[in-house]
Amino acid sequence: MQYDVIIGLEVHAELKTKSKCFCSCKNEYGSSPNTNCCPVCVGLPGALPVLNKFAVEQTIKAGLALGFEINRTAIFERKNYFYPDLSKAYQISQLEKPICINGHLRVFDKDIPINRIHLEEDAGKLVHSGSETFVDYNRGGVPLIELVTDALKEPHMESADEAIEFLTKLRQIYIYAGVADCELEKGQMRADVNISLRPKGSKEFGTKVEMKNLMGFKSIHAAIKYEIARQKEILDDGGKIEQETRKWDFDKGESFAMRSKENAEDYRYFPDPDLLAVEISDEDVARLKKSLPPLPDEIKKKYMSEYGLSEYDTDVILADKEIADFYEACLALYPQPKSIANWFTTEVLARVKGGAGLGISKENLVWLIKAVDEKKIQRLSAKEFLADIWGTDVNAESEAKARGIMADLSSDFVFEILDKVLKEKSSVVEQFKREKDEKILNFLVGQVMKETRGKANAQEVKEKLKEKLGI
Ligand code: ADP
Ligand code: MG
Ligand code: ZN
Numbered sequence: 001m002q003y004d005v006i007i008g009l010e011v012h013a014e015l016k017t018k019s020k021c022f023c024s025c026k027n028e029y030g031s032s033p034n035t036n037c038c039p040v041c042v043g044l045p046g047a048l049p050v051l052n053k054f055a056v057e058q059t060i061k062a063g064l065a066l067g068f069e070i071n072r073t074a075i076f077e078r079k080n081y082f083y084p085d086l087s088k089a090y091q092i093s094q095l096e097k098p099i100c101i102n103g104h105l106r107v108f109d110k111d112i113p114i115n116r117i118h119l120e121e122d123a124g125k126l127v128h129s130g131s132e133t134f135v136d137y138n139r140g141g142v143p144l145i146e147l148v149t150d151a152l153k154e155p156h157m158e159s160a161d162e163a164i165e166f167l168t169k170l171r172q173i174y175i176y177a178g179v180a181d182c183e184l185e186k187g188q189m190r191a192d193v194n195i196s197l198r199p200k201g202s203k204e205f206g207t208k209v210e211m212k213n214l215m216g217f218k219s220i221h222a223a224i225k226y227e228i229a230r231q232k233e234i235l236d237d238g239g240k241i242e243q244e245t246r247k248w249d250f251d252k253g254e255s256f257a258m259r260s261k262e263n264a265e266d267y268r269y270f271p272d273p274d275l276l277a278v279e280i281s282d283e284d285v286a287r288l289k290k291s292l293p294p295l296p297d298e299i300k301k302k303y304m305s306e307y308g309l310s311e312y313d314t315d316v317i318l319a320d321k322e323i324a325d326f327y328e329a330c331l332a333l334y335p336q337p338k339s340i341a342n343w344f345t346t347e348v349l350a351r352v353k354g355g356a357g358l359g360i361s362k363e364n365l366v367w368l369i370k371a372v373d374e375k376k377i378q379r380l381s382a383k384e385f386l387a388d389i390w391g392t393d394v395n396a397e398s399e400a401k402a403r404g405i406m407a408d409l410s411s412d413f414v415f416e417i418l419d420k421v422l423k424e425k426s427s428v429v430e431q432f433k434r435e436k437d438e439k440i441l442n443f444l445v446g447q448v449m450k451e452t453r454g455k456a457n458a459q460e461v462k463e464k465l466k467e468k469l470g471i
Helices: 053-065 160-177 217-236 282-291 296-305 311-318 321-333 337-353 362-373 379-389 396-403 411-424 426-435 438-451 458-468
Strands: 003-014 077-080 090-093 100-107 110-121 125-129 132-136 143-149 189-199 209-214 244-249 254-260
Touching (some): 053 160, 090 110, 160 189, 160 217, 160 296, 217 244, 217 254, 311 337, 321 337, 362 379, 379 396, 411 426
Parallel strands (some): 209 244
């Protein structure tokens, strides 16, 4: 049987703030366990939360970057449940009146509808060690935004590829907007994936299965494919899908049932009596909108229309904000967008992706690119040279001079060698005169290049050679 797949995403991202959401403890990854904690974030009786205004502003900015409406009054609620990583046995979250509502995100050619972004606090972390489990509450109370797509509205997300594209773009927007770092390996961005199938063409929604707390785009992609196949098989066999929460086992490449799904009612949400409603003014929204830095779509337009870059090159450069920022910094020194982009999409990215880091200063890189553009260094030697100086702090210009890789294009120098080669290879020259074969010409150019040890410009040598041979 043929089925339509419907995917809903709930995406959590830890906000970039100095302090936690409701206390002044540091929001910092990697501190020693239980050092960034206080009575408020571990929930000692009587401790009172104080809302971090900046966390609210970051949430609003996230919403504005995605075209959401901003509620002028937002409410914090308690979501009650017990788990060892949640010492106060409730999480401060938002249910009825989240900060952002009704957004969308373009995924390939679809505008995927999004219900909401709300602000809540993260829970602590369980650390498993052998047969023991420890709790680290440093993460407890860290501001977290949760975005929920509206899977029941069209157009639907329907495949693992679309879901990954959604997450990739979302992550990029959060990073560019400066609201979250979204480092996946640090768990700063996590997703719950909801999936249902229904017979092709049917209007009724199928039962959804939720997979919780997936980290890393590879697992998410694999988990979605697995779940679609699993449901298909059950439905094909005439079975029924259980509404449940499943856990993805990355190593085994399969999921298993965790628990039957709880409903919002199970959490006994109620407005947190310790926190006032948040009032957001038009002025706040206007100010925050103005403070948003340029976002990927806008930068993309500029790169393509103003800089004349291809869509591919643009996407490759913008995919990593650190690279994009570095590109702009180089451009400020040497306004040749295409020339610099060529080096970025090849040499620079290959090294960064290979794990070598951004091991070059903008001054050195620009000097080298310019030297190649001005034909002072052959492209090939420049590439080798770049590999050599990557990760060092030499001065490119003096190093290149010291190594003698700068081209010497003074005509005397090249003419001398040209004459020498023509004399030595006189039989080849005769052959060329008879056969007029481009290959033979290229062979002669190669000989000259060899003699100059790559310091001349092949194109110019060819021109001069043609001149000499009277063509
Ligand atoms: P819950 O309370 O179970 O978490 P929500 O209503 O919050 O459910 O929805 C969670 C996510 O699942 C949302 O993105 C929502 O759009 C999506 N969703 C709801 N119904 C379905 C369905 N039948 N198939 C796929 N996704 C769904
Ligand atoms: Mg949910
Ligand atoms: Zn605290």
